[in-house]
Amino acid sequence: MSKKLVFIAFVVSLGGFLFGFDAGIISGVMSYAGPEFDLTDGQIGWVVSSPSWAAMIAMIFSGRLSDMIGRKRVLLGVAFLYAVSALFSAYAWSYEILYIARMVGGLAFGAALILAPMYIAEISTAENRGKLVSIQQLNIVLGFFAAFLSNYFFNAYNTAGNSFLTDENVWRWMLGVELIPAVLYFITLFFVPKSPRWLYLKNRVEEAKLVLAQIHGRDRADSEIESIEKSILADKSVEKVKWIDILKPSLRFIMIVGMVVGILQQVTGINAVYFYATSIFKQTGIGTDAAFSSGVLLSTVTVIFTLIAIYLIDRLGRRPLLLFGTAGIALSLLLCAYGFNQATYTLNANDVAGFEFENAQSLTPYIDKQYDNDVDFKNDMKLALGNQIYSKYDGTILEAATNINASLVLVGILGFIACFAFSLGPVMWVLLSELFPIKYRGLAIGIIAFVNSFISSLVQLIFPWELSNLGNAMSFFIFGAIALVGFLILLKILPETKGKSLEELETMLVK
Numbered sequence: 001m002s003k004k005l006v007f008i009a010f011v012v013s014l015g016g017f018l019f020g021f022d023a024g025i026i027s028g029v030m031s032y033a034g035p036e037f038d039l040t041d042g043q044i045g046w047v048v049s050s051p052s053w054a055a056m057i058a059m060i061f062s063g064r065l066s067d068m069i070g071r072k073r074v075l076l077g078v079a080f081l082y083a084v085s086a087l088f089s090a091y092a093w094s095y096e097i098l099y100i101a102r103m104v105g106g107l108a109f110g111a112a113l114i115l116a117p118m119y120i121a122e123i124s125t126a127e128n129r130g131k132l133v134s135i136q137q138l139n140i141v142l143g144f145f146a147a148f149l150s151n152y153f154f155n156a157y158n159t160a161g162n163s164f165l166t167d168e169n170v171w172r173w174m175l176g177v178e179l180i181p182a183v184l185y186f187i188t189l190f191f192v193p194k195s196p197r198w199l200y201l202k203n204r205v206e207e208a209k210l211v212l213a214q215i216h217g218r219d220r221a222d223s224e225i226e227s228i229e230k231s232i233l234a235d236k237s238v239e240k241v242k243w244i245d246i247l248k249p250s251l252r253f254i255m256i257v258g259m260v261v262g263i264l265q266q267v268t269g270i271n272a273v274y275f276y277a278t279s280i281f282k283q284t285g286i287g288t289d290a291a292f293s294s295g296v297l298l299s300t301v302t303v304i305f306t307l308i309a310i311y312l313i314d315r316l317g318r319r320p321l322l323l324f325g326t327a328g329i330a331l332s333l334l335l336c337a338y339g340f341n342q343a344t345y346t347l348n349a350n351d352v353a354g355f356e357f358e359n360a361q362s363l364t365p366y367i368d369k370q371y372d373n374d375v376d377f378k379n380d381m382k383l384a385l386g387n388q389i390y391s392k393y394d395g396t397i398l399e400a401a402t403n404i405n406a407s408l409v410l411v412g413i414l415g416f417i418a419c420f421a422f423s424l425g426p427v428m429w430v431l432l433s434e435l436f437p438i439k440y441r442g443l444a445i446g447i448i449a450f451v452n453s454f455i456s457s458l459v460q461l462i463f464p465w466e467l468s469n470l471g472n473a474m475s476f477f478i479f480g481a482i483a484l485v486g487f488l489i490l491l492k493i494l495p496e497t498k499g500k501s502l503e504e505l506e507t508m509l510v511k
Contacts, residue, residue, distance in 0.1 A: 004214070004215055005123065005124070005128075005132070005215050005216070006132070006135075007191075008120075008123060008192050008193070008215070009120045009123075009124075009132045009133075009135045010135055010139070011185075011188045011189060011191065011192050012075065012115075012116050012119050012120060012189075012192060013116045013117075013120065013135050013136040013138075013139040014139055014181070014184070014185040014188065015075065015078050015079070015082075015108070015109065015111075015112025015113070015115075015116055015139075015185065016109075016112060016113065016116060016136045016137065016138075016139035016140040016143065017139040017140065017142055017143040017146075017181060017185075018082045018105075018108070018109065018112070018143060018178065018181055018182060018185060019109035019112060019113060019140055019143060020139065020140035020141060020142065020143025020144040020145075020146075020147065021143035021144070021146055021147045021178055021181060022051065022085075022102075022105055022109065022143075022147075022178060023143070023144065023147070023271065023274050024143065024144040024145075024146075024147025024148050024151070024274060024277070024295070024299065025147040025150065025151060025174050025175060025178065026047070026048055026102075027148075027151070027274070027276055027277040027278040027279065027295065028147075028148075028151030028154070028155060028171075028174055028278050028292060028295070029151075029171040029174050029175060030044055030047065030048065030276075030278075030279070031155075031171075031278055031279070031395075032167055032168075032170055032171040033047070033098065033171045034391050035167075035388055035389075035391045035392035036167070036168060036171075037094070037095045037098075038387065038388045038391075039095060039391075040387070041464040041465050041468050042461075042464075042465065043095060044464050045460060045461040045462060045463065045464045045465065046099055046461060047095070047098055047099045047102065048276070048460050048461075048464075049456075049457045049458075049460035049461040050099040050100075050102050050103045050106060051102045051103060051105050051106030051109065052106060052271070052453050052456045052457035052460060053103070053106065053453075053457045054102075054103035054104070054105075054106030054107050054110065055106040055107065055109055055110025055113070055453045055457075056110065056450050056453040056454055056457065057107065057110065058106070058107045058108070058109075058110030058111040058114075059110045059111070059113070059114050059446050059449040059450045059452075059453055060446050060447070060450050061446070062074055062110065062111035062114045062115055062446065063114050063115070063118065063441070063443060063445055063446035064443060064446065066114075066115055066118070066198075067198070067201070070194055070195070070198055071115050071118065071119040071122075071194070071195045071198060072119075072189065072192060072193075072194050072195070074111055074115055075111075075112070075115055075116075075119075075189055075192075076186065076189050076190075077111075078108045078109075078111045078112045078115070079108075079182060079183075079185040079186035079189060080186060081104055081105065081107055081108035082105060082108045082109075082178070082181075082182035082185065083179055083182040083183055083186065084101075084104055085101055085102065085104040085105030085108065085178075085182075086105070086175065086176060086177075086178035086179040086182055087101075087176070087179060088100075088101035088104065089101040089102055089105070089175040089176070089178075090172045090173070090175045090176030090179075091172070091176075092172075092175075110449075110453060113136075113429075113449060114445055114446060114449050116136045117133045117136050117429040117430070117432065117433040117445075118433055118441060118445060119195050120132050120133050120135070120136065120433070121133055121430075121433035121434065122195045122196065122197040122198065123195060123196060123211075123215055128314065131310045131311075131313055131314050133426075133429055133430045133433050134306070134309055134310040134313055134426040134427075134429075134430060135310070136426070136429055137306055137309070137421075137425045137426035137429065138303070138306050138307065138310060138426075140425070141299065141302040141303050141306045141421060141425070142303060143181075144274060144298075144299040144302055145296070145299035145300060145302070145303050146181075147299070148277070148292075148295035148296045148298065148299040149296050149299070150174065150177060151174055151278070151292055151295060152292045152293055152295065152296050154170050154173055154174050155170070155292045156292075158170045167392075193211045193214065193215070194207070194211065196208040196209075196211045196212045196215075199211065208225075209225055212225060251436075251440065251444070254435040254436060254444075255444065255448075256493065257431070257435065257493055257494065257495065258431065258432055258435055258436075258444065258445075258448045259448055259451060260486075260489055260490065260493065261322070261424070261427075261428050261431055261432075261490070261494075262428065262432070262448040262449065262451055262452040263451060263452065263455055264326070264424065264482075264483075264486040264489075264490070265424045265425075265428045265452060266452055266453075266455040266456040266459060267455050267459065267479075267482050267486075268329055268333070268420075268424070268479050268482055268483045268486065269333070269459055269463075269475075269476075269479035270416075270420050270424070270425075271456045271459055271460055272459050272460060272463040272475075272479075273298075273413060273416065273417065276460075276463055276464070277294075277295045277298055278292060278295055279464075279467075280413065280472075281294040281295065281410075281413075282394055282395040282398055282399075283340070283374065283398065283402075283467070283472050284398075284402065284404055284406040284409050284410065294410070297414070298413065298414065298417055301414050301417050301418050301421070302417050302418075302421045303421075304418075304421075305417075305418040305419075305421035305422045306421045306422065306425065306426060308421075308422050309321060309421060309422035309423070309425070309426045309427070310426070312422070313426065313427065313430065317496050318427050318430060318431055318494075318496060319494050319495070319496045321422055321423050321427050322423050322424065322427050322490055322494060323423075323487065323490060323491060323494070324419075324423065325419045325420065325422055325423020325424060325427075326419075326423060326424065326483060326486055326487040326490060327419075327487050328415060328416075328418070328419030328423075329416055329419045329420055329423070329424070329480075329483045330480050330481075330483035330484040330486075330487055331415070331480075332411075332412045332413070332415035332416035332419060332480075333412065333416055333476050333477075333479045333480030333483055334412075334476075334477065334480035334481075334484075335408065335409075335411065335412035335415065336409050336412035336413060336416070336472075336476040336480075337473050337474070337475075337476040337477035337480055338408070338473075339404065339405055339408040339409035339412060340374070340404070340409060340471070340472035340473040340476060341473035342404065342405065343373075343374065343402060343403065343404035343472075343473075344370055344371065344372055344402075344403045344404075345370070345371040345373075345374060345377040345398075345401045345402055345403070346368065346369065346370045346371070346401055346403065347363060347366055347367055347368075347369070347397075347400060347401045348367060348368060349367050349368075351400040351401065352364060352367055354400075355393070355396065355397075355400075357389060357392070357393045357396070358389065359384075359385055359386070359389060360385075362384045362385060363381070363384050363385070365384070366380055366381075366384065373471050373473075374467075374471050374472050374473075375468065375469065375470070375471040377401065378390075378394075378468065379468075381394075381397055412476075428452075432444075432445050432448060432449075433445070463475070466478075
């Protein structure tokens with residue numbers, strides 16, 4: 001595997017880094033922007049989830065658009081949209097401007113998540129395709145790590161004596177710093193060649209051969225050319241692809257597999273944990289500062305286990321990683337549900353006397369009252385303080401009142417993240433890039449990614465409502481039960497695609 005191939009895969013998947021950065025940064029941003037704009041649970045959910053709703057639109061059309069004008073041109077547009085989103089998010093003067101700016105970013109990462117694995121699969125060889133496509137997921141988790149680390153430092157330096165960073169502007173800096181990797185992404189894309197398989201589809205044969213030779217060397221390029229030419233020749237008798245073609249009986253099995261994996265990746269709640277990480281850690285009563293530092297720990301675990309996935313995916317295969325990972329996800333989420341279910345909440349007189357925020361004495365009637373669930377406790381706190389004040393100081397209040405085995409919940413969350421990072425995270429995109437014939441690939445991946453993004457958007461949108469109305473324990477129990485059902489389905493239908501060329505897989509899976 002050449003250094004040039006690794007470099008190209010890394011650059012193309014920098015769009016994943018920006019997605020991870022945006023997803024991670026918002027968990028800290030809402031701790032400040034939510035109270036500043038006095039947002040309800042629904043509005044918080046919309047600000048967080050709005051990029052995913054926009055991403056659905058991009059996911060439907062980006063694959064087809066890239067079939068027409070090329071993967072590289074669309075990716076350059078993606079980088080530009082990321083930069084625009086970062087600027088307007090940082091300067092947002094209202095709730096409406098904030099979510100509109102984030103939707104612009106959503107268009108970018110919706111296209112990036114589709115095109116990067118597609119492009120990488122089209123320049124890779126069969127034996128290296130899994131690990132190279134997984135670089136997309138590595139960049140996503142590196143983006144999460146950078147975001148949580150950035151949030152941690154911004155929060156740490158936002159102190160009472162600091163006139164530069166305040167509660168009113170610190171979240172703007174958190175969002176604005178995304179401009180730096182967006183500009184870097186745009187510049188480095190100019191050093192990436194066009195997809196050789198796309199060039200073949202456009203009858204630019206000599207250009208495609210030149211690109212393959214530059215990437216793989218002349219000897220390996222010849223075998224890749226032969227494989228592509230056989231596939232293109234077989235497809236020449238096929239009419240132009242239409243939307244309805246995806247429903248063909250010959251594609252039914254791989255569409256079912258792709259759709260199940262695409263839905264399962266999001267319905268288990270991964271983006272609820274990532275996008276609301278700071279809020280979730282606050283629920284354990286560890287405090288605001290510790291919640292920010294726990295986000296760094298979470299993203300570190302993600303990076304480590306994503307690297308493990310990259311090492312194993314072409315050795316063990318896709319099926320073992322997905323099955324072991326999904327089983328671990330189910331157990332970890334159910335452990336979180338058990339830990340939250342054992343929690344109790346009580347404020348004593350010293351706690352209330354020590355609160356330094358306005359209107360703290362309105363909590364006096366609730367002194368020594370014990371709650372056995374978080375929903376009733378938080379509702380009474382909001383009733384006494386008002387939503388805006390409680391949202392601003394929820395970490396402080398929960399830290400004082402919560403009696404919980406926080407380590408148990410932390411182990412559950414980190415276990416969930418670790419299992420996701422070596423299974424559903426990277427393996428889904430590898431599978432989608434492998435399952436479909438080249439003529440249908442852009443359209444099919446776009447449809448599955450649209451459904452994936454729709455589920456993600458719903459989860460992000462309703463998660464604040466879930467925490468407020470169903471509670472922590474029930475929310476995690478629902479995710480865990482879904483993961484368990486998903487494991488049983490995958491056990492029945494999931495094929496293995498390791499070590500086969502894209503053309504061999506087409507022969508094997510398309511009936």
